[in-house]
Amino acid sequence: MDLELRHLRTICLLADTGSVTKAAAALSTSQPALTTQLQRIEREVGGPLFHRGRSGVRPTELGEFVLVRARSVLLSMDDLLHDITARGASPTTLRVGGVGPLTIELSARLPEVFPNVPVHVRTEYSPKLVTDLVRAGRLDLGTTIDYVDRDLSTDGPLSWAMLSVEPLHVALWADHPRAHQPLIRLGDLAECPWALTPPDGTGWPECFYLACQRAGFTPEVPYRLYDRSEIRDLIADRRAIAPCQSDFDTGKGVVIRPLEGAPIQLRHLLVWRRDSAVHQASDGIARLAREILRGTPRSAGATGPVAPASADGVVPVTGHSQTPA
Structure with a gap:
């Protein structure tokens, strides 16, 4: 067949x-x-x-x-x-998609850039799917992620804006031998079993394995789970540890610790087509997204300056994405 x-x-x-x-x-x-x-x-x-x-x-x-x-x-x-009309972006509707809460929060503020334009929203698990939807013209704007070791593609119809870089942490059970340390070397966790979320199409979990290789070991990964609550339960039962974002819901018996040297870094991105109406407004949209990621309070009618990113455009923040636990 x-x-x-x-x-x-x-x-x-x-x-x-x-x-x-x-x-x-x-x-x-x-x-x-x-x-x-x-x-x-x-x-x-x-x-x-x-x-x-x-x-x-x-x-x-x-x-x-x-x-x-x-x-x-x-x-x-x-x-x-589909005919070209059905495929193209509607001039009276803005279609936004992405991974994580940033998508919802950004959609609520897009009328600041596109007044009186209805916003339609969808979220996905896979960052790659979000990018594919934008490339195909099925979304006008995407909020997505990848990992610092990967190069952004600059060919084709897509444009990107990097919003922030976020180091991944590790979630351990509360009385784990390393849990008392404020900073943990990835290599010191070489003997631990790990739980990972499924591949996302943009470099996860390959970036995790690469970081472990650089730290001198090959991780044992007996658990591949989509549900983060199941991962949390595994950790609380002392059966596994997991890479995670800083806002991972720990619950009872689980703690989060940063990894020394930030060996795994997640990158928050905006993506759109250069031939779309979004292109001309991309700077303003990126500014709003960075405000959201930094947790900057929204002020009605505020038009003041935004705190700048660093020279390479990176604004360090905590997490809003979906891939690691």
């Missing part, structure tokens, strides 16, 4: 509904027929795409990998099937 577009749409629908029953109803087919089709798809790709449970289905690590690429393929095909 060769994979077809209908198979990719089926996989995406299963992920979106989280239920074989709901997906079957949406496709006007029976649950057994959909299950059989899914099994054929999984044989084709070489492994299970979903975990099955009483609460429904959720993607496996392979499933996350396939979903990111399936959505990208489907978006590209949609562009071929």
Whole structure:
């Protein structure tokens, strides 16, 4: 069996509904027929795409990998099937998407730059998907992330603004032998089991493995989990530690410590097309996004100067993204 577009749409629908029953109803087919089709798809790709449970289905690590690429393929095909009007940006609507709370907070302030223009918002797990949506003209503006070791692409139709750089920390159980240290060397955690979130398409978890390699060890990663509450529970049960952002919800029995030398750094970005209306207003939008990331209080009608970034455009802040725990 060769994979077809209908198979990719089926996989995406299963992920979106989280239920074989709901997906079957949406496709006007029976649950057994959909299950059989899914099994054929999984044989084709070489492994299970979903975990099955009483609460429904959720993607496996392979499933996350396939979903990111399936959505990208489907978006590209949609562009071929839509006429140029449907594909292009509406001059009366601003479509914004991204990862994390920054997307929502920025959308609330965009009327400061585009008065009387309705804003439509969507959020995604995958930063790569956000970039693909902008590239395809399905979003006018994206808030996304990548990692400092990666080079931003300067070719094609996209423009970028770097908003801030954020060092990742480590979450440990409260009585971990290193938990008392205010600063922890990554190499001192070489013997610990780790829990990681799935790949995001823009360098995670490759940047984590590279940092560990530079620190002189290969990490043991027995846990690959999407749900951050599950990761937190693993840490509290002393079964794993995890790289995380500084605003990771610790709860009882979990602490966060910075890593010495900031070996893993996440970068917050804006992305848009150079041929869009957003391009002319990009400086103002980036200013708003930096204010949000810094936690600058919003003043009604304020037009005063914004504290500048450093010479390389970096504004150190704490987290708003979605990828690491």
